Amino acid sequence: MKKDQYILGIETSCDETAASVVKNGTEIVSNVVASQIESQKRFGGVVPEIASRHHVEQITIVIEEALKQAELQPNDLDAVAVTEGPGLVGALLIGINAAKAFAFAHQLPLVGVHHIAGHIYANQLMQQMEFPLLALIVSGGHTELVLMKEHGSFELIGETRDDAAGEAYDKVARVLNLPYPGGPEIDRLAAESEATIDFPRAWLEADSYDFSFSGLKSAVINYKHNREQKNEYIDAGEVAASFQESVVDVLTTKTRKAAKEFDVKQVIAAGGVAANKQLRNSLTASFNELNIPFYVPPIALCTDNAAMIAAAGSSMFTYGVRGSLDMNGRPGMELKSWNK
Ligand code: KG4
Numbered sequence: 001m002k003k004d005q006y007i008l009g010i011e012t013s014c015d016e017t018a019a020s021v022v023k024n025g026t027e028i029v030s031n032v033v034a035s036q037i038e039s040q041k042r043f044g045g046v047v048p049e050i051a052s053r054h055h056v057e058q059i060t061i062v063i064e065e066a067l068k069q070a071e072l073q074p075n076d077l078d079a080v081a082v083t084e085g086p087g088l089v090g091a092l093l094i095g096i097n098a099a100k101a102f103a104f105a106h107q108l109p110l111v112g113v114h115h116i117a118g119h120i121y122a123n124q125l126m127q128q129m130e131f132p133l134l135a136l137i138v139s140g141g142h143t144e145l146v147l148m149k150e151h152g153s154f155e156l157i158g159e160t161r162d163d164a165a166g167e168a169y170d171k172v173a174r175v176l177n178l179p180y181p182g183g184p185e186i187d188r189l190a191a192e193s194e195a196t197i198d199f200p201r202a203w204l205e206a207d208s209y210d211f212s213f214s215g216l217k218s219a220v221i222n223y224k225h226n227r228e229q230k231n232e233y234i235d236a237g238e239v240a241a242s243f244q245e246s247v248v249d250v251l252t253t254k255t256r257k258a259a260k261e262f263d264v265k266q267v268i269a270a271g272g273v274a275a276n277k278q279l280r281n282s283l284t285a286s287f288n289e290l291n292i293p294f295y296v297p298p299i300a301l302c303t304d305n306a307a308m309i310a311a312a313g314s315s316m317f318t319y320g321v322r323g324s325l326d327m328n329g330r331p332g333m334e335l336k337s338w339n340k
Pocket residue numbers: 014138139140141142165166167169170181182183184187271272273274275276277302303304
């Protein structure tokens with residue numbers, strides 16, 4: 001009988017300190033996330049030094065808790081997978097150093113995972129991935145369309161030329177004086193309001209799968225300034241709904257076009273913005289109509305977590321990828337295929 005594989009995942013690239021144990025790359029055994037959102041709210045965003053300090057305070061507790069909830073000892077594990085990049089370098093280093101120390105102390109192999117590969121592999125915790133597969137990654141730092149022809153193979157077919165989708169949500173939320181992080185706030189407000197304002201959509205060149213959200217953000221800022229100058233009332237709900245309508249329209253249209261062009265068997269969404277209700281509904285309806293299976297993980301697996309890092313780490317480990325004890329945080333790390 002084949003022995004089960006247990007991977008400990010560790011994630012500290014931004015403002016969540018997370019550890020998780022995943023069995024055979026597909027089954028969550030434990031999933032612990034310590035969020036710093038409450039503390040970062042005071043500053044209206046993530047302050048890198050504060051993020052690092054929180055990670056230092058939390059990391060040991062979170063790893064111990066993940067093992068305790070999994071009812072496993074370190075020697076039951078097959079490997080330690082940790083986010084190597086991209087992210088805040090100081091924050092990444094806390095997770096990496098904890099992973100290295102743990103791996104060294106317990107003589108375990110180490111695997112360095114790309115954060116976006118993690119977001120994509122969150123889907124593997126829900127259902128089998130079928131190839132060719134198209135992944136829409138929308139988070140605070142990324143907006144990308146990635147084509148996967150098999151496990152561990154990634155072709156970037158489109159990306160943002162300026163702001164990431166989540167960044168646009170957070171910036172527009174600030175303009176509307178909403179608390180950090182702005183995505184869930186805009187999501188909630190938009191659901192109660194009408195999209196009455198005609199904000200622009202950046203389609204870019206006809207054959208491009210790239211995105212741009214900075215023009216939309218500027219349009220929202222200009223709208224607000226104009227109304228303020230004329231002493232006119234600003235309905236935050238209408239602004240939120242209209243902004244979101246533009247983002248969802250562009251994301252859905254481009255993803256749909258790419259899915260058809262590359263004749264994919266499955267479309268998945270990943271990253272914090274994939275928690276957005278209107279985006280989930282719009283993509284679901286669109287791919288229902290095209291008869292292409294579409295999946296998006298539950299919200300807790302869309303936002304940053306370590307189960308997704310363990311899931312991607314499991315595939316890498318199976319392909320023989322190994323990190324070394326001189327691993328460093330790589331803030332600008334590129335998503336590379338690991339299956340060749
Ligand atoms: O993936 P994630 O947790 O961290 C990064 O890797 O960046 O994504 C965080 C981003 C933030 O910009 C946040 O505002 C956005 O995801 N977000 C949302 C929603 N929930 C989180 N955006 C829109 N609607 C949501 N419900």
